[in-house]
Amino acid sequence: MSQIVLQAEGINKSFHDPITIPVLKDIIFSINKGEFVSVIGKSGCGKSTLLYILSTMDTDYEGNLFIDGESMKQKKEGQLALVRNAKIGFVFQFHYLLNEFSVLRNVMLPGLKLGTYSEQEVEHRAMEKLKILGIENEALKMANQLSGGQKQRVAIARALINDPLIIMGDEPTGNLDKKNGEIVFNIFQELAHEFKQTLLIVTHDNEFAKSTDRIIEMDDGRIIKL
Amino acid sequence: MNIKLIISIAKSLLLARWKQTLVAAIGVTFSITMFITLLSFMSGLNDLLDGLILNRTAHIKIFNEIKANPKQPINLSKKFKENYNFIQSIKPNGARQEIYNNGAILKALKADNRVMGIAPKITAQVFYNVGTIDITGVINGIDVEAENRLFFFKDYVTTGNYIDLLNVPNSIILGKGAATKMLANIGDVIQITTPKGDRIQLKVVGYFQSGLLELDKVQSYASLATTQKLLGKPNNYITDIQIKLFDITQAPKIGKEYAKIFGTDAEDIQTANSQFETGSSIRTLISYAVGITLLIVAGFGIYNILNMMIYEKMDSIAILKATGFSGKDVNAIFIIIALSIGFFGGLVGLLFGFGLSSVIDQIPFNTASLPTIKTYPINYNPKFYLIGTIFSLVTTYFAGMFPARKASKIDPVVIIRGK
Numbered sequence: 021m022s023q024i025v026l027q028a029e030g031i032n033k034s035f036h037d038p039i040t041i042p043v044l045k046d047i048i049f050s051i052n053k054g055e056f057v058s059v060i061g062k063s064g065c066g067k068s069t070l071l072y073i074l075s076t077m078d079t080d081y082e083g084n085l086f087i088d089g090e091s092m093k094q095k096k097e098g099q100l101a102l103v104r105n106a107k108i109g110f111v112f113q114f115h116y117l118l119n120e121f122s123v124l125r126n127v128m129l130p131g132l133k134l135g136t137y138s139e140q141e142v143e144h145r146a147m148e149k150l151k152i153l154g155i156e157n158e159a160l161k162m163a164n165q166l167s168g169g170q171k172q173r174v175a176i177a178r179a180l181i182n183d184p185l186i187i188m189g190d191e192p193t194g195n196l197d198k199k200n201g202e203i204v205f206n207i208f209q210e211l212a213h214e215f216k217q218t219l220l221i222v223t224h225d226n227e228f229a230k231s232t233d234r235i236i237e238m239d240d241g242r243i244i245k246l
Numbered sequence: 247m248n249i250k251l252i253i254s255i256a257k258s259l260l261l262a263r264w265k266q267t268l269v270a271a272i273g274v275t276f277s278i279t280m281f282i283t284l285l286s287f288m289s290g291l292n293d294l295l296d297g298l299i300l301n302r303t304a305h306i307k308i309f310n311e312i313k314a315n316p317k318q319p320i321n322l323s324k325k326f327k328e329n330y331n332f333i334q335s336i337k338p339n340g341a342r343q344e345i346y347n348n349g350a351i352l353k354a355l356k357a358d359n360r361v362m363g364i365a366p367k368i369t370a371q372v373f374y375n376v377g378t379i380d381i382t383g384v385i386n387g388i389d390v391e392a393e394n395r396l397f398f399f400k401d402y403v404t405t406g407n408y409i410d411l412l413n414v415p416n417s418i419i420l421g422k423g424a425a426t427k428m429l430a431n432i433g434d435v436i437q438i439t440t441p442k443g444d445r446i447q448l449k450v451v452g453y454f455q456s457g458l459l460e461l462d463k464v465q466s467y468a469s470l471a472t473t474q475k476l477l478g479k480p481n482n483y484i485t486d487i488q489i490k491l492f493d494i495t496q497a498p499k500i501g502k503e504y505a506k507i508f509g510t511d512a513e514d515i516q517t518a519n520s521q522f523e524t525g526s527s528i529r530t531l532i533s534y535a536v537g538i539t540l541l542i543v544a545g546f547g548i549y550n551i552l553n554m555m556i557y558e559k560m561d562s563i564a565i566l567k568a569t570g571f572s573g574k575d576v577n578a579i580f581i582i583i584a585l586s587i588g589f590f591g592g593l594v595g596l597l598f599g600f601g602l603s604s605v606i607d608q609i610p611f612n613t614a615s616l617p618t619i620k621t622y623p624i625n626y627n628p629k630f631y632l633i634g635t636i637f638s639l640v641t642t643y644f645a646g647m648f649p650a651r652k653a654s655k656i657d658p659v660v661i662i663r664g665k
């Protein structure tokens with residue numbers, strides 16, 4: 021029996037703006053270590069909302085969430101920040117790098133925050149992650165000097181820096197052209213197969229979804245296919 | 247919390263917006279500069295004005311006041327002990343200004359280790375004769391050396407040499423105003439009339455200028471011996487003993503003690519010059535008020551700039567939070583940004599404040615009533631610099647507190663979804 025990394029137990033969420041609309045309805049599923057899972061569904065069906073809850077950034081929901089066997093429900097803001105730092109890597113649709121820092125420093129920041137390794141070691145590890153993603157030559161540029169595809173790869177390197185339990189992505193290729201989108205897909209494939217990285221990626225690209233281990237399909241706030 | 251990391255992030259955010267940062271820091275610099283300059287100048291002025299009085303005034307003066315005897319017969323009578331006795335129209339008895347047995351008193355004072363120094367003095371009412379007109383005057387018979395040591399007599403003798411009072415027999419140093427009235431030059435011989443009606447001739451060896459014009463029209467100085475001679479008194483006659491203490495704040499207490507022991511009157515400096523304290527403290531209060539107002543204005547500048555920075559850096563804050571920085575970390579980052587603006591702005595302000603006060607210190611300031619002052623007075627008290635530092639840090643901390651709290655409350659989901 022393989023180890024469960026993430027488990028959602030009856031998650032419900034509604035927005036109350038201005039009238040109460042349920043967005044997520046009784047979400048129950050789990051992800052095992054090393055699995056490469058994709059989430060698909062129509063626009064507006066609640067995929068992003070679910071991902072923000074799973075990533076512990078959104079705490080306004082009913083039901084329970086377990087990450088690495090620990091319940092997230094009772095944790096305070098500071099403790100959740102630690103969980104995100106140590107166990108979750110997040111890749112957004114827009115690349116969200118800090119423009120005040122170099123590429124290398126952007127990748128290093130979550131590692132420095134974690135504090136497991138010394139600054140030199142974190143830098144070394146950051147360079148290695150950049151190498152995996154083929155952008156080690158851009159390391160010393162400022163973040164805003166890169167192309168969109170390169171930025172997204174930097175964001176993936178940043179998500180990898182603390183060797184997270186799981187990487188989550190919310191349409192990480194949604195803002196990229198076809199060629200760059202493919203490069204990013206291939207990177208996820210490589211991470212899943214060569215490094216046995218657990219991945220949970222929301223996508224609207226059914227081609228890509230088919231190449232993953234498991235597809236979760238959502239419709240109107242429910243999981244209709246696990 | 248990893249302080250080094252937090253500081254490095256704060257630094258990067260600051261440098262990315264260095265122009266706004268600079269403007270905010272200049273605000274702090276300006277207010278601290280003005281704060282330091284204002285306080286140094288005001289305090290220098292206070293010292294100068296206080297010095298006018300304090301340098302010239304004994305901490306305790308022992309003398310005999312001409313007044314009715316407080317022990318009246320009716321109060322001593324057993325019969326009227328329970329009554330409140332109204333006594334009217336009584337006259338002072340045996341009114342003599344002389345301090346009796348002053349040899350023993352002087353000896354006792356010299357032995358008291360709270361006393362820094364003593365200067366005996368005789369006050370003699372006289373008339374200066376100018377032709378047929380008599381002008382009222384006071385001759386202070388002083389122990390020239392003690393007077394100079396304790397009350398800086400030399401500084402106030404603007405023409406002539408103070409020590410000539412001892413070297414030249416029957417000599418006098420005239421108040422500048424009195425000398426002008428009498429048209430007396432140095433080396434001239436003037437004539438005075440003593441209270442007993444004797445006419446005595448004295449040689450003018452200098453002019454005295456206290457800074458208080460009215461005083462200089464009346465007061466003159468002679469040696470103890472000369473004064474005793476013109477009054478026709480023996481050489482142990484003195485009317486006042488001026489005392490300087492090591493600790494001026496003890497004056498009222500020690501004054502009362504002496505009055506009791508020696509059976510004389512004793513007046514302390516605090517009672518005699520209470521109005522000066524008030525003037526000084528109000529001037530100080532005004533300087534602090536202006537300084538703090540400037541700092542608060544600078545604080546609003548910092549508040550604005552931080553608010554703007556937080557608005558611009560929403561994305562960055564959201565990302566920091568998404569990748570594991572807590573609200574506390576974000577709060578610390580912005581507090582450090584605010585404090586470093588306060589620290590560096592304040593530091594430069596201290597230097598500029600020092601510079602500006604040094605410049606003011608060089609500006610010539612000549613006035614007839616203040617013979618010892620050549621430039622504007624400045625007090626370089628390190629206390630002002632310490633207070634300036636603390637104020638700049640405290641104001642910037644409060645200016646940063648609210649924006650920082652706002653930043654720490656930013657919900658990353660709202661920002662990331664908003665794109």
Ligand SMILES: Nc1ncnc2c1ncn2[C@@H]1O[C@H](COP(=O)(O)OP(=O)(O)O)[C@@H](O)[C@H]1O
Pocket residue numbers: 035036037043061062063064065066067068069070
């Ligand atoms: N802040 C909000 N207030 C009210 N409704 C919202 C809010 N955010 C999202 N929604 C609604 O929730 C639903 C799910 O949104 P989302 O999770 O972004 O869908 P997806 O990512 O699958 O396209 C949509 O109908 C959207 O309009």
Ligand SMILES: [Mg+2]
Pocket residue numbers: 067068069
């Ligand atoms: Mg979405």
